[in-house]
Amino acid sequence: MSEKIPHSLIRTTESFIRDEFYGEGTGHDWFHIDRVRRSALQIALEEKGDPVMVELIALLHDLGDRKLHHGDENAAPRLIRSFLDSQGLESHLTEHIIHEIVSISYKGESGETKPGTLEGLIVQDADRLDAIGAIGIARAFAYGGARDRLLYDPNDPPRTGMDAEAYKNHKSHTVNHFYEKLLLLHQRMNTATAQRMASDRHRFMEGYLAQFFDEWNGRA
Ligand code: ADP
Ligand code: NI
Numbered sequence: 001m002s003e004k005i006p007h008s009l010i011r012t013t014e015s016f017i018r019d020e021f022y023g024e025g026t027g028h029d030w031f032h033i034d035r036v037r038r039s040a041l042q043i044a045l046e047e048k049g050d051p052v053m054v055e056l057i058a059l060l061h062d063l064g065d066r067k068l069h070h071g072d073e074n075a076a077p078r079l080i081r082s083f084l085d086s087q088g089l090e091s092h093l094t095e096h097i098i099h100e101i102v103s104i105s106y107k108g109e110s111g112e113t114k115p116g117t118l119e120g121l122i123v124q125d126a127d128r129l130d131a132i133g134a135i136g137i138a139r140a141f142a143y144g145g146a147r148d149r150l151l152y153d154p155n156d157p158p159r160t161g162m163d164a165e166a167y168k169n170h171k172s173h174t175v176n177h178f179y180e181k182l183l184l185l186h187q188r189m190n191t192a193t194a195q196r197m198a199s200d201r202h203r204f205m206e207g208y209l210a211q212f213f214d215e216w217n218g219r220a
Pocket of ligand 2: 028036062127
C-alpha cells in the first residue's frame with residue numbers, strides 16, 4: 001500500500017508537524033512526535049512493519065487529538081484529511097490513515113480500541129511507550145499543570161474499569177492518571193518488541209510512585 005506514498009510526503013509532513021507542534025505545552029510537543037516516530041521505526045524493523053506507513057502514521061498521530069481541541073472528536077479526521085488532501089494523497093490512503101489514527105488513542109481501561117493493521121498497532125505501542133517511564137512521568141505532570149490539575153489529592157481515589165465515555169468526562173489529579181492509564185499500558189502493548197521495551201519503564205514508574213508516597217507521608 002505504501003508504494004503510493006512518495007518520500008517527499010514524509011519530508012513535507014515532518015516539516016508541517018514540526019511547525020504545528022514545536023512549542024506545544026502539554027507534553028504533545030514536536031519532540032514527543034519525533035520520539036514516537038523513532039521508536040515506532042525501531043519496532044517496525046523488528047516486527048517487519050512497513051516503515052513508510054509507520055512513519056507517516058507516527059508523524060500525524062496527534063494532529064487534531066481531542067485533548068488538544070476542547071474534546072472535539074472531529075478535529076483529527078478534519079485536520080488530517082485537509083493536510084493529506086492538500087498533498088494530493090489518494091483518498092483511500094488518507095481514509096486508511098485516519099482510520100488507524102483515531103483508534104490509537106487511549107480510551108479508558110475498558111474502552112480500548114485497536115488499529116486494524118500492524119503499522120497502526122506499532123504506532124500505538126510507540127505512543128504508549130512515550131507515556132510511561134521517566135518521560136511519561138514528566139509528560140503526565142506537564143499535562144496536569146497545563147490543565148490546572150492537582151499533583152495529587154488523597155481524598156480523590158482512582159476509578160477503575162472506566163469505559164470510553166466515563167474516561168472522556170473524567171477529570172482528576174495527575175497521580176490518578178497513573179492508576180487509570182499509565183500503569184496499565186505495559187500489559188497492553190501489541191508487539192513483543194514493545195512489551196520488552198515497556199518493562200523497565202513500568203518498573204521505574206512503580207519505584208517513583210513508592211517514593212512519592214513515602215515523601216507525601218513523611219517517611220522519606
Ligand atoms: P493518547 O492518545 O493515548 O492519550 P497521547 O500521545 O495523546 O496519547 O498522550 C497522552 C499523554 O497525555 C498521557 O500519557 C499523559 O502524559 C498526558 N495525559 C493525558 N490525560 C492526562 C491526565 N488526565 N492527567 C495527566 N496526564 C494526562
Ligand atoms: Ni502521542
